[in-house]
Amino acid sequence: MGIARNQQTYELLLVCNIRAGRLEDTWSLMGEMKRQGFVLSSRIYSKIIGLYRDNGLWKKAIDIMIEMKENQVPFDRRVYNSIIDTLGKSGQLHEARGVFENMQRDDIKPDITTWNSLIRWHCQAGDVGKALEFFSTMQDQGLYPDPKIFVTIISRLGEEGKWDLIKKNFESMKYRGHRSSGIIYAVLVDIYGQYGKFQNAEDCLLALKSEGVETSASLFCALANAYAQQGLCEQTVKVLQLMEAEGIEPNLIMLNLLINAFGIAGRYLEALSIFHQLKEIGISPDVVTYSTLMKACIRARQFDQAIKIYREMELVGCTPDRKAREMLQNASMILR
Template sequence: MSLNHLLLRRTLKNFLRINGNLLRQQSAVNINVTRTFITSPSFSLLDPHYDCYSSVPVRNFELGKSNSIFSRCIHSTVTKLSDAAMEPKLESADVEEDDGSMNEFLSRFVWIMRGKISETFPDYDKKTVDAMLLMIVEKLVSEMEKGSFEQSLKASTENRDWDLSEDLWKTVSEVSNMVLDDMKKATKKEKMKGFLLSEEVQEMCRFAGEVGIRGDMLREFRFKWAREKMEESEFYESLEQLKKEACTQEENNDSPSSVEAASEVKSEAVSLPKRRGKIKYKIYGLDLSDPKWSEVADKVHEAEEVLWPQEPKPISGKCKLVTERILSLNDNEDPSPLLAEWKDLLQPTRVDWIALLDKLNESNRFLYLKVAELLLSEESFQTDIRDYSKLVDVHAKENRLEDAERILKKMNEKGITPDILTASVLVHMYSKVGNLDRAKEAFDTLRSHGFQPDEKVYNSMIMAFVNAGQPKLGESLMREMEARDIKPSQDIYMALLRSFSQRGDISGAGRISATMQFAGFSPSLESCTLLVEAYGQAGDPDQARNNFDYMIKIGHRPDDRCTASMVAAYEKKNLLDKALNLLLQLEKDGFEPGVATYAVLVDWLGKLQLVDEAEQILGKIGAQGDALPFKVHISLCDMYSRAGIEKKALQALGVLEAKKEELGHGDFERIINGLVAGGFVQDAKRLQGVMEAQGFTASQSLQMALRTSQALRGRRLP
């Protein structure tokens, strides 16, 4: 009996046993008819009526290599078939001992293939379908025995003598791969069950239950732990496999043939000619044998020292005692002798000096600054420009201008030009103390280095211009910020608006207000009040009232300061009736005047010599429990002096002389003119001396008034 015929009979018996059907004995004629039926083009699986199978994707199907389980099945089957060919009498015993994996594969394959054939040929009876399945299984097993299923698929298109068509082979390949995947998943599932029941997983589940994990979460954790254990087991199995392969390779290398090959290679290496000249080696086209690369290596070494600085030297013995003495110094003691002794003992580098400075900074801040300044001239400290800028920054932040300028002087003596950081610190420092010239110098230094100032530098410089009474220069810097897409803050806008308002510059105040609105800042009570003050200072009460009404219209309720500014605007033009009408209207809306509004009214009534009315306003201020503002005392002194009320005039004058530092040039002029008008010439002359002592010079009109009063009266009015 031939091997092929034996394989056919054995496969048929497996098929009948798995499906539980007893096929009748087929004659050779029926088999030939069925074979012709399957391979006929009219019944091909690529028939246009059944073209649904023509688009099935075909994977690389090599049953002997793709799956280890199936490989074992083939090996077992072929081996047993060979034994069956040698011993035909034991055929039934071999069938009983078939491998379980082979049986499972055939069972799954026949089950799926039967459904596909029945779906494609619904008119055929079961007998014909079984015959077709028998033919397919026979051909499949024969190709499995050859071990080249993919080559058979390619050859079927060229050789028309094949039993099965190309499309049928594609369907067989698809079903076989599907069966192998299902078997692999089933094997993995069974393996997973074993790990789910392992002792370690059970122990972790018990612990999880004790800490309160229940239900679906516990189930997820259980599968997660089992999967991790399975992956760990597979990993160690792969390591064992690699170890076995390595051992096998070593055994092969120890064979006589490998030893002879190694000796031949060694003899060939000895026989190589010697190299002459210098060795030249290139990496990516760079000739690294060039001497210039030694310089590059030195620079790299220096860069590494910067990135990974050295550790300070350990301090012990006498040096440790000197260090403790340095740390215990008082602010008034000179640390130079101890520093010299410490230097002789330790021979420090920059790292050691920095470690000492850090300790001083933690224990005594003043001593730290003193020692840091002394180290600027120390050679072993390796002073750089950053050390100077740090000290300047520290002194500037603590408002020690003299110390900062002393450090700058040392920089200039060393020939070190201030860098960008130092120039920025100087801008902030001089702007803060109000030294506009030095601030502008530092600002120009920044630009000379090609550095574009940042927002903080711009803000400091703008505030310096504002404090110096030059808001237009500050506005130009603000426009420069906007041109560079740096948005000024609301504080900068308000500072410029306040400066323009105090000087009565209505055009500048209007520009800043409009710019604020374009920048997205809505008009606030403060900005509206500043606009009212600006128009009041400029002597335009109508525009001031328009801004006042606009403020109320947009929902801001005027406060005491805003109302006082509006009344002061009317005072400029002596429009008392409009001021009173405004106050009456505001009182109807629930407004109560405060100290600021009353102070303006006292000043206005004093200028009109309405003493009784002014004193009534003073009574209202006292009723509120507030102290009189300093400006009110100036108004009272002027009013009582002009009215000739000596006692009250001198009383108010005494208050002003006690706070003479707060008086400005205009205040002195008004008080002296009031004293002269009231006949208090001696007091006026005395106050003129105080004015000059404060650094103010009397105007020509005031000097003329004093001379005239002395010539005409020479004494006080009774």
Template sequence: MPNFASNSVIEYPVGKELSLEIYSEQISSYCKQGFVDKAMSCLSQLQALGLRPNFFCYSCLIQALCNVGRTLEADMVFQEMIFLGLRPKVGILNALVRGFLRKGMLELGIRTLRVMDEFGVHKNQETFEIFLDYYVGAGRLDDTWQIICEMKKKGYQLNSFFYSRVIELYRDNGMWKKAIEIVGEIGEMGVTLDRRIYNSIINTFGKYGELEQALDVFTKMQREGIVPDIMTWNSLIKWHCKAGYHMKALDLFTKMQDQGFYPDPKIFIVMISQLGELGKWDLLKENFEKMRNRGHKKSGAIYAVLLDIYGQYGMFQGPQDCISALRVEGIQLSANIFSVLSNAYAQQGLCEETVKVLQIMEAEGIEPNLIMLNVLINAFGNAGRHLEAFSVYHHIIESGINPDVVTYTSLMKAFIRAKKFSQVPELYQQMESSGCTPDRKAREMLQTALMALEQM
């Protein structure tokens, strides 16, 4: 009898001829447990027996492949499904769109929309929100407003996700006062402010140095009975740290842990880089000991590794040693962990180590996405190796990935560091022609480059 326990993979006797129904169950079980390669192998066995995979098999595989970043394989499975005459549903198509956009593959995402139209599959609210999230993140103002208008025409209710993204859109383009005005409009429309919107407001105030207002909003949301989440705490800690209020940042970090929140590794980099530059290693070590005493063993391990990368402990020799140390502590390696490690190396211009992290990541079966490639550009730029940074940019283009605002600003910074000022206006024009709306940082770097060219 097969074992149908909820937390175990279904296994069947070797050599037993299985039915399509049993193969479907096995593929589903493998996908749920994250054994995507086994699920793909199971599909091949099914086809070798002359059995035709059903919609359920393809649906499980496509979504599982997208979840682990193997979007091109997911697309191949999808094309096979279409070839066999199976009609896609909106859930599969949304999974593909999300997977493509996570990699910055906008053209493939738009192609999937055309497939929706060809098969008469109606876009739902999730479809619009996936694109809205991508366009806002990429700084594509015109495309963002086009999506918003289409959502209104379709009659979709504009929820907190929509409003928070609009606030972030204004914030990232330097119009933070307009972003706050949106909050008043939300209230007039009878929409209740939820945690997502509050987080956007706090982050907006924090980014523009209005920290007292950010703390006031933080207090207000709690009075309203809304419990802050890890994003709320991270935002307050990050902006206080970057503004130079390090003791307040550490106080917030302690209070966050008092509330039972598991510290986010991303915030470690902000704290370590800021306090490390000031030579406040004693504060960092003291905080590390407090974390260990609280029983945060895994986060403490990540914290120790990041401290080591910044040159304080000297326990590890390189990326492989750091990753091995995390494995020993039972920490599951994910795209997020690799991103944190590579960013720590990149901030110090340690290019070879950053590349090594990416290589280890690929060896683990996790494909580098646009975020990771942007980190690599930043690493080369910080090391004064602008040609290598530019080659990564070309790799992004050749891979069919659409660069975002971070790509362009990181590359512009690399050229400014190398005193290649004439390249900056060209990049700025490329950014605008690609549909990305330059943010405040990009505009400031353009002015810096133009002023330098006038003085030459």
């Protein structure tokens, strides 16, 4: 029609390709923008870094930082958060802490997303001491951790048998946070700890309601995650049913958690069933869905099924992340 693309056109196209995980098309558009003299905004840069994170391309994220400095594009909180998360996920924890220090030197105050990334990836790397240090500093700065991160910490401590440390950190939290949030953490400690009072999801929800806690999709996902990480499939399903009874539509996060619960329990057929139901109701699986399902199949030694899922992920245009590629390689080697 003879209408030239402008800055907004390019940015919309970039966002579409980033959401679809299309690396090649994203790079092509970025190159075209540069040739046309357009400069990306910090918002778009942060989304591109997120795409690199999902594909394990942490060096590309560093290149983006250099490019932004050369183009004098200001670093905002979103960009810093994206870079920290990318480096953390790739295991580059020293570099992530360096970016975190730069963020503070630039007088950009870390938010809950910043702290969550630092805590999550240090926990995953086994550096629980540093994770707890960030956890404490975050609260000192007046931020209360979200339930998912709290579960990450107590699950890691639980795996190491450090129940006294769980109790110590929880008691410390009780004197800092809001009472209504405190009951949520009490329930999570109980689910993952050695106390057993809230092993039933229905009792757990009743206790929360009696304390005046408002239900939400994020709350149900936090509870489901606590049950799912231990392979307590029935209770994870019960959380989903309670969520629906409250009139809250199941989202992709909840269904991914359900797949994970069955996978951890070694019940890969049920995990596959959830996957097929998910597609039937019109929810598009994401890279987390496929990776979680692959992990469930590999845990059940269904290596050919894991490879089949990987191929489907590629066919639908969902770019596999590093974890999925590693699982494909391992499954292929075992079958050979």
